[in-house]
Amino acid sequence: MILRMVRYLRVLRKLKTLGIVNVFSNNLGDALGVTPAVVRKDFSQINITGNKRGGYNIDVLMQKLEDQLGKRDSKRVIVAGCGRIGQALMAYREFPKEGINIIAGFDNSEAKIDREAHIPILPMEEMEEFVKKNEIEVAIISVPEPAANDVFDQMLQAGIRGVLNFTPVELKCQGKCDRPNCPKNCTVHTVNIGLELENLFYLINMNEMEQVQDDA
Numbered sequence: 001m002i003l004r005m006v007r008y009l010r011v012l013r014k015l016k017t018l019g020i021v022n023v024f025s026n027n028l029g030d031a032l033g034v035t036p037a038v039v040r041k042d043f044s045q046i047n048i049t050g051n052k053r054g055g056y057n058i059d060v061l062m063q064k065l066e067d068q069l070g071k072r073d074s075k076r077v078i079v080a081g082c083g084r085i086g087q088a089l090m091a092y093r094e095f096p097k098e099g100i101n102i103i104a105g106f107d108n109s110e111a112k113i114d115r116e117a118h119i120p121i122l123p124m125e126e127m128e129e130f131v132k133k134n135e136i137e138v139a140i141i142s143v144p145e146p147a148a149n150d151v152f153d154q155m156l157q158a159g160i161r162g163v164l165n166f167t168p169v170e171l172k173c174q175g176k177c178d179r180p181n182c183p184k185n186c187t188v189h190t191v192n193i194g195l196e197l198e199n200l201f202y203l204i205n206m207n208e209m210e211q212v213q214d215d216a
């Protein structure tokens, strides 16, 4: 449901830029691939009610969803490891439109440091102070595999509470790890495109096998 709320918000932002004022549950359901009943149930769970004729007012809906998701005006994020993946993320222009702002990158290679860049790339030694000073809660890790744990430790030390991990390393936390500095409140989400692709191939194979069985 939380993921759906994030997706509702994205759709609403787009509709708002098109000048649309009200939206109906079937519009949102179509956009998300769920039934209008699911949309209404999601909204009723967070005390949002529409009316049959006018639907939901987009501004009110966005405000309530943002309140519910605990969103600040902008969600500020840092990146550790400004190589191919890190810089691709930093260059992605759609994030600010979604309220996500990567405000700095950090790297341990002198060659990558660029304080004057639109999104500055700073030395790793400055990460902790930067995080504390700017009250950053979420960080992306896109360093090489061997550096992942060390960078994660530095993030925990700095007070980061949510990590999007691009490395293949399993970064344990949420109170389940044995790190001496574990704040027990850092959530890690790992992105593994290889696994996603393998899963797709598996599903295609399954579909083909089912097709062969149906044809037999």
Ligand SMILES: NC(=O)c1ccc[n+]([C@@H]2O[C@H](COP(=O)([O-])OP(=O)(O)OC[C@H]3O[C@@H](n4cnc5c(N)ncnc54)[C@H](O)[C@@H]3O)[C@@H](O)[C@H]2O)c1
Pocket: 080, 081, 082, 083, 084, 085, 086, 106, 107, 108, 109, 112, 124, 142, 143, 144, 145, 147, 150, 151, 165, 166, 167, 168, 191, 192, 193, 194
């Ligand atoms: N999640 C996925 O599906 C997926 C796909 C491809 C790659 N990856 C992983 O993403 C990570 C980054 O890949 P890439 O191709 O961008 O690598 P890259 O080599 O292009 O970039 C890594 C960057 O990290 C910096 N770095 C190295 N050690 C560091 C440290 N201790 N602290 C801070 N910065 C450090 C390097 O200077 C470099 O700028 C790798 O772990 C890779 O395995 C994940």
